[in-house]
Amino acid sequence: MDRQLTHRGAARSVTALAAMLAHEIKNPLSGIRGAAQLLEQSVEDADRELTQLICEEADRIVKLVDRMEVFSDERPVARSPVNIHVVLEHVKKLAQSGFARKIKFIEDYDPSLPPVHANKDQLVQVVLNLVKNAAEAIDGEADGEITMTTGFKPGVRLSVPGSSSRVSLPIEVCIKDSGPGVAPDLLPYLFDPFVTTKTSGTGLGLALVAKIVGDHGGIVECESQNKRTVFRILLPMYRSDSEAKRLQP
Ligand code: ADP
Numbered sequence: 351m352d353r354q355l356t357h358r359g360a361a362r363s364v365t366a367l368a369a370m371l372a373h374e375i376k377n378p379l380s381g382i383r384g385a386a387q388l389l390e391q392s393v394e395d396a397d398r399e400l401t402q403l404i405c406e407e408a409d410r411i412v413k414l415v416d417r418m419e420v421f422s423d424e425r426p427v428a429r430s431p432v433n434i435h436v437v438l439e440h441v442k443k444l445a446q447s448g449f450a451r452k453i454k455f456i457e458d459y460d461p462s463l464p465p466v467h468a469n470k471d472q473l474v475q476v477v478l479n480l481v482k483n484a485a486e487a488i489d490g491e492a493d494g495e496i497t498m499t500t501g502f503k504p505g506v507r508l509s510v511p512g513s514s515s516r517v518s519l520p521i522e523v524c525i526k527d528s529g530p531g532v533a534p535d536l537l538p539y540l541f542d543p544f545v546t547t548k549t550s551g552t553g554l555g556l557a558l559v560a561k562i563v564g565d566h567g568g569i570v571e572c573e574s575q576n577k578r579t580v581f582r583i584l585l586p587m588y589r590s591d592s593e594a595k596r597l598q599p
């Protein structure tokens with residue numbers, strides 16, 4: 351049976367909460383760390399291990415909070431015309447030289463596509479997260495495949511936040527894998543932060559994907575079944591202001 355979830359827009363309340371938590375946690379945490387360091391100078395040798403443990407664990411929380419701050423950063427980013435195929439090929443190269451050495455990549459690109467209106471670094475992050483998840487889902491399957499597809503998605507219009515070109519036609523980017531599929535119980539929460547089935551996962555990858563795509567005025571959805579999981583992203587096509595005006599309703 352097909353399992354499907356569509357995510358429209360960023361989880362604003364979650365990012366606001368993350369920003370607030372990050373801010374609120376850092377002050378008392380540096381107090382705890384400072385106190386443990388002071389204590390370290392006066393405790394017996396036998397107890398020094400404990401004060402060091404407090405410092406190490408405090409450092410671990412600081413790292414997590416730093417990641418949360420990146421996630422909840424609401425500052426506007428620069429967007430320009432981006433060739434989506436350059437982004438896909440860049441991520442493929444990264445994957446093939448690192449975490450996805452043995453995986454077969456299949457490309458089905460529409461070479462006539464115009465650029466998307468996006469921040470290139472953020473798009474790399476989006477595609478990298480999806481390809482990494484796909485590779486982890488395939489996990490050593492002898493005939494594991496990742497298929498990357500691009501094309502037009504007629505019939506849908508996206509609004510572009512913070513841009514004078516308010517509406518745009520979407521460009522579709524699909525990352526498909528031949529893994530076992532998303533666990534059905536997980537699907538409704540797939541894009542929520544801290545949702546993970548991996549022992550060393552953060553559960554922040556797809557939350558970040560949803561936030562970035564939402565910030566671009568795009569849509570991300572997942573359709574999953576055994577041997578066929580597809581993450582489909584719609585992104586606004588880049589248009590000059592004059593072209594965009596002709597599109598206004
Ligand atoms: P993480 O990778 O750290 O677990 P993500 O937010 O990237 O966090 O993914 C959340 C969860 O969604 C994963 O733990 C996994 O269970 C599921 N998932 C994501 N992508 C896929 C996929 N391509 N196939 C199967 N399950 C997936």
Ligand code: MG
Binds near residue numbers: 555556
């Ligand atoms: Mg991940």
